[in-house]
Amino acid sequence: VLLCKVCGDIASGFHYGVHACEGCKGFFRRSIQQNINYKMCVKNENCLIMRMNRNRCQHCRFKKCLSVGMSRDAVRFGRIPKREKQRLLDEMQSYMNSLNESATMDMDPPQ
Secondary structure, three states: OOEOOOOOOEOOEEEOOEEEOHHHHHHHHHHHHOOOOOOOOOOOOOOOOOOOOOOOOHHHHHHHHHHOOOOHHHOOOOOOOHHHHHHHHHHHHHHHHHHHHHHHHHHOOOO
16 A cells, blocks of 8 residues: 555555645645645644644645655656557557568568
């Protein structure tokens, strides 16, 4: 079981460059999409971000998201649709077959 790098909850996957839970994934997405500037931390920016208290200080939570490596640039593209994947596989297979045929022809002795 992988844990969220931000709050320690169970990670749902690899989001924005790190293993993160759904809560931290959504929090980070909203933060960057809406370009939110959170209020300064009242505890000298030293809040411990854990699953049970991750919603208490948004400033420190966002800071921790960044410090563990979450990044807008780390977004991975979604899965390739099945049709597109099959088309690419067919193209690759066709190309490999043509390479094999030309290699076989090169190996045949001249007549």
